[in-house]
Amino acid sequence: xxxxxxxxxxxxxxxxxxxxxxxxxxxxxxxxxxxxxxxxxxxxxxxxxxxxxxxxxxxxxxxxxxxxxxxxxxxxxxxxxxxxxxxxxxxxxxxxxxxxxxxxxxxxxxxxxxxxxxxxxxxxxxxxxxxxxxxxxxxxxxxxxxxxxxxxxxxxxxxxxxxxxxxxxxxxxxxxxxxxxxxxxxxxxxxxxxxxxxxxxxxxxxxxxxxxxxxxxxxxxxxxxxxxxxxxxxxxxxxxxxxxxxxxxxxxxxxxxxxxxxxxxxxxxxxxxxxxxxxxxxxxxxxxxxxxxxxxxxxxxxxxxxxxxxxxxxxxxxxxxxxxxxxxxxxxxxxxxxxxxxxxxxxxxxxxxxxxxxxxxxxxxxxxxxxxxxxxxxxxxxxxxxxxxxxxxxxxxxxxxxxxxxxxxxxxxxxxxxxxxxxxxxxxxxxxxxxxxxxxx
Numbered sequence: 405x406x407x408x409x410x411x412x413x414x415x416x417x418x419x420x421x422x423x424x425x426x427x428x429x430x431x432x433x434x435x436x437x438x439x440x441x442x443x444x445x446x447x448x449x450x451x452x453x454x455x456x457x458x459x460x461x462x463x464x465x466x467x468x469x470x471x472x473x474x475x476x477x478x479x480x481x482x483x484x485x486x487x488x489x490x491x492x493x494x495x496x497x498x499x500x501x502x503x504x505x506x507x508x509x510x511x512x513x514x515x516x517x518x519x520x521x522x523x524x525x526x527x528x529x530x531x532x533x534x535x536x537x538x539x540x541x542x543x544x545x546x547x548x549x550x551x552x553x554x555x556x557x558x559x560x561x562x563x564x565x566x567x568x569x570x571x572x573x574x575x576x577x578x579x580x581x582x583x584x585x586x587x588x589x590x591x592x593x594x595x596x597x598x599x600x601x602x603x604x605x606x607x608x609x610x611x612x613x614x615x616x617x618x619x620x621x622x623x624x625x626x627x628x629x630x631x632x633x634x635x636x637x638x639x640x641x642x643x644x645x646x647x648x649x650x651x652x653x654x655x656x657x658x659x660x661x662x663x664x665x666x667x668x669x670x671x672x673x674x675x676x677x678x679x680x681x682x683x684x685x686x687x688x689x690x691x692x693x694x695x696x697x698x699x700x701x702x703x704x705x706x707x708x709x710x711x712x713x714x715x716x717x718x719x720x721x722x723x724x725x726x727x728x729x730x731x732x733x734x735x736x737x738x739x740x741x742x743x744x745x746x747x748x749x750x751x752x753x754x755x756x757x758x759x760x761x762x763x764x765x766x767x768x769x770x771x772x773x774x775x776x777x778x779x780x781x782x783x784x785x786x787x788x789x790x791x792x793x794x795x796x797x798x799x800x801x802x803x804x805x806x807x808x809x810x811x812x813x814x815x816x817x818x819x820x821x822x823x824x825x826x827x828x829x830x831x832x833x834x835x836x837x838x839x840x841x842x843x844x845x
Contacts, residue, residue, distance in 0.1 A: 413822040417759045424758035431747035451744040453799045454841035463507025471831035478616035498595030506628030515584040518629040523556040540714030546723040548730040564670030584629040591633030597640035604647040605775035610816035617815040622754040622834040626802040636806040639668040650689035655698040662702025677786040684782035688773045741797035752801040753808040754830040763817035783810035
């Protein structure tokens with residue numbers, strides 16, 4: 405039964421959110437205790453990979469203003485505005501929310517310098533003078549302790565991620581400021597792609613309920629600025645195009661979706677798990693599912709191009725695993741991170757995600773293929789699979805952004821009378837995290 409206006413949300417929702425928050429608290433306490441026992445978990449502010457640094461910045465008033473306006477007017481505007489102008493407003497507001505959160509750390513520290521450290525992609529860009537040669541020899545530089553080993557982030561990803569920043573540089577948009585702004589602008593596409601996908605697969609009302617929750621997504625703390633935010637925007641766009649193709653019988657849409665999703669796999673190895681969400685879209689699509697074959701047609705040229713250029717995805721993946729355990733991963737205990745990773749989803753996706761998942765499980769019916777429960781559960785499956793693999797120990801508040809944002813696709817499951825309450829909680833999580841700690845990347 406829905407809560408009445410002014411009352412607390414239903415007890416089951418409060419329990420679900422409470423368990424999620426409690427899991428994060430236990431992870432934080434356990435991380436501190438292990439440090440005192442001489443067994444550090446290798447995260448600066450466990451379980452967050454961040455530095456404890458209470459601070460305010462130029463983005464503080466803007467972030468608070470955006471949060472208050474979306475909480476106050478967001479649901480009403482989402483309910484009544486024409487769809488296309490609403491999507492445009494959603495995109496602009498998502499940009500504003502992400503940008504304002506980043507500016508809490510200041511322009512240079514929060515945006516312009518974030519991608520210029522020795523661990524990041526831009527560190528390698530000046531040395532890329534021959535793109536074909538770089539692709540052909542990419543895997544030879546993945547392993548550490550070589551004179552020409554790739555930096556941390558470049559070695560940990562396929563070459564598509566590095567190419568994005570090389571292309572920006574070639575286009576005259578060089579340096580950390582342009583790279584940071586590009587990440588924000590692409591990441592904000594989730595504010596269009598997620599609700600549009602829900603609308604295509606489900607109902608207009610369900611899609612409108614999603615909009616404010618995607619706009620105030622707490623993971624925007626890491627959208628601005630990390631390349632993983634860009635990855636989230638690219639893959640969300642791919643899912644939305646796939647949904648357009650398989651719901652409207654448009655092969656071009658499915659083809660374009662396949663291109664973006666395949667390119668996503670060359671941005672990050674873990675984005676192969678977006679296949680779970682893509683499959684959920686196809687299952688929920690209805691009568692035009694056969695159009696999904698065009699997504700494979702779109703993916704094929706991307707795979708063929710990288711392979712012909714000399715990059716083997718499988719070789720790169722196996723070398724990445726070896727590189728991963730050459731570094732800090734060998735010191736991070738699986739026994740802690742296998743559950744502490746899930747605790748990090750409480751700050752990345754927010755406590756509302758726990759409410760959505762609880763409700764998605766209760767309404768799931770095999771014959772009722774409704775996007776509001778299929779998409780969040782698919783995202784949860786992708787997250788659990790990534791977690792159990794052991795190839796992401798810590799830092800998943802950033803790494804799992806492309807999956808976590810799809811948990812918001814079930815926002816319509818939250819009773820209308822409770823939505824503003826959970827919007828306030830979501831915004832409070834993001835503001836608290838960004839003001840109390842300095843995220844590393």
